[in-house]
Amino acid sequence: MPRIVAERTDTLPTLAEIFREYGYNGASLSLISKATGLGKGSLYHFFPGGKAEMATAVLEEIEAWFQTNIFTPLLDTSDPACAITEMLDTVMAYFQSGQRVCLVGSLALNDPEDRFVSLVSRYFEGWINTLTQLFENAGYVDASDLAEQVVVEIQGGIVLTRALHNPALFQRRMEKLKQRIIALAERQD
Amino acid sequence: MPRIVAERTDTLPTLAEIFREYGYNGASLSLISKATGLGKGSLYHFFPGGKAEMATAVLEEIEAWFQTNIFTPLLDTSDPACAITEMLDTVMAYFQSGQRVCLVGSLALNDPEDRFVSLVSRYFEGWINTLTQLFENAGYVDASDLAEQVVVEIQGGIVLTRALHNPALFQRRMEKLKQRIIALAERQD
DNA sequence: TCCAATCTGTACTGATAAGTACAATCAGAA
């Protein structure tokens, strides 16, 4: 029997896409098996805990990705306008202008049996805290408030873009958000 | 066999709560049967189309409720600050400060087989269009943009509040939103 | 070459899913 994947890590992107597309409950093992090309034997070999463990692994990978590609760069730059612009560009690409569901947000709305509470809250806390630090460094008043606002608009933008099938909406929201933050910066000077 | 409900309308609030709590896929018929106190016989008698018809009926009732309690009052008042304040109060009560999931938003993120696209988009279009009209009447610039922004913040607020189990977040967002809109109004004069 | 650990497919279990069939029961009209 030929080997298909070397490590379970290789399956995580596919798993993530399935969970995003069908939701946690809608993602059945047969669907997962079809999408990954792995039989049940392999799936349970890599994830003895079944679907819950798959979702946990996916969430952890997502958090790591955000840590590397979103959070860390935010604090690298000294110019907040530049940092925010860069972040929103990455965010737009990652969520495909809101057409791609945020799995963490989706699990926030519907977490079966509260399995993923801690991972979900850690993700959003991390994001908000990093943004807060950025805004504090830049001398903004109400830094944490603004940080909260940014994440709210991203999540809300995804919901509305999905609802209206209108990626332009997401792009428009992100653009306006950027302008508002930059305008606030100028007022600080 | 005793009669339990007079009309299928009576079951809609319970059905709505189930779908909100467990999501469309997570709401099994046995769960629905338990929550409503109706056996399968009754459920299929009222909703021959099964779960999909239940969800459709719920969505239609939600839309009607918003039409009456949110959209119509928005255009009744001439003062936009007053109208927005009233709306946000109703919204906060309805979504229980973000602790209660927006079923339409939840279906926007995960619509199994795109069953509810038209209902979902109609709901959000109605909301945005009404707000746009309000802002236009009040002489705001970028009325439709502001309308979009309001709905985005409500949906995003729900996601984050659910994620962080922090209803204060939702209340804070709504309060800031209100202030921002009122500030914009004053700038128009 | 051969062996042990890793990987994989198939076949199975028991539970639960949606949906159907139907007889029993009810309420209200005649």
Next chain:
DNA sequence: TTCTGATTGTACTTATCAGTACAGATTGGA
């Protein structure tokens, strides 16, 4: 009262679910 149509519970079918068991295949090292 009696009848009719609306309502309800139970039992059933069929499909799919998650999860287990296990034998066969593969790989890389000894």
